[in-house]
């Protein structure tokens with residue numbers, strides 16, 4: 001249990017779920033370091049995810065540290081509460097996998113890392129756009145095999161194209177800043193308008209207008225009740241034929257069956273995904289020797305104009321360092337708390 005020692009030093013017992021070695025290398029020195037405030041940590045690192053069953057491991061744990069695919073739904077939160085957990089520290093920005101209301105009811109605080117490096121995810125978004133467009137992933141293989149033919153590699157000039165940005169928060173704004181450098185026209189949609197975005201030359205429009213007029217649609221809003229399957233048969237029908245669709249936000253923003261139909265009909269000309277609705281069963285692990293049972297995912301990988309990365313938008317050394325620093329700070333200071341709404 002969290003114990004306040006007589007000299008008012010504080011000790012936290014921490015359970016760290018879904019651990020990967022690249023994270024442990026960054027977090028462990030911070031947990032071991034002598035903090036000025038006298039805080040000390042004892043950390044159990046688990047490779048497996050947090051869920052209703054594994055939450056039972058948290059007896060005598062003060063803080064659980066979780067990532068995007070840990071299941072922190074109401075039933076898990078209740079088990080954590082029974083175990084005495086006081087704080088859920090997300091080492092990511094999105095918090096759609098946590099039942100925040102249940103946590104509040106149980107008196108468990110929830111923190112996250114709201115802005116570790118929006119540019120990191122924005123740059124990965126551009127990597128998807130540029131790779132899909134100029135097909136450098138295919139050219140790489142061809143040239144190595146002595147095939148210098150250009151057939152099938154034809155792209156389009158990004159300059160002057162219209163990009164629709166859905167969600168103009170930190171990452172959306174960074175994407176717009178980069179796209180401005182390419183000379184793109186920017187349309188955007190967000191329930192909240194930000195003057196900075198307008199000053200950057202972008203135009204807020206209705207979703208319908210954005211879909212009607214964009215050559216590229218890129219998603220940067222959180223997954224919530226309003227945005228779930230924001231890309232669906234109706235929204236696809238509003239888009240230009242051959243549209244490029246990019247999702248580096250959360251898989252649940254897209255209705256996968258609708259995009260498979262859109263790819264088959266040619267409505268979608270390019271699809272770039274860093275996230276997938278059922279990614280928790282696949283991503284962040286090596287399944288190269290397994291028979292993958294998710295037929296929708298497997299179908300998506302068969303299209304020549306689809307590029308999928310396994311949730312690596314956040315994955316730079318700078319972002320990992322920032323995530324670790326902010327997460328440990330959140331535990332010590334009970335900071336960056338996720339609001340109920």
Ligand code: NAI
Nearest residue numbers: 094167168169170171190220221222226227248249313314
């Ligand atoms: P943010 O909170 O700064 O911005 C989100 C914006 O979306 C806000 O302006 C908000 O008003 C807007 N929004 C909310 N509901 C909307 C809706 N229904 N339609 C349109 N806009 C809506 O968040 P940030 O930092 O820009 O991150 C965006 C998302 O990116 C996160 O929620 C997370 O899911 C995802 N993400 C993905 C990563 C990756 O590795 N692929 C890493 C980090 C974040």
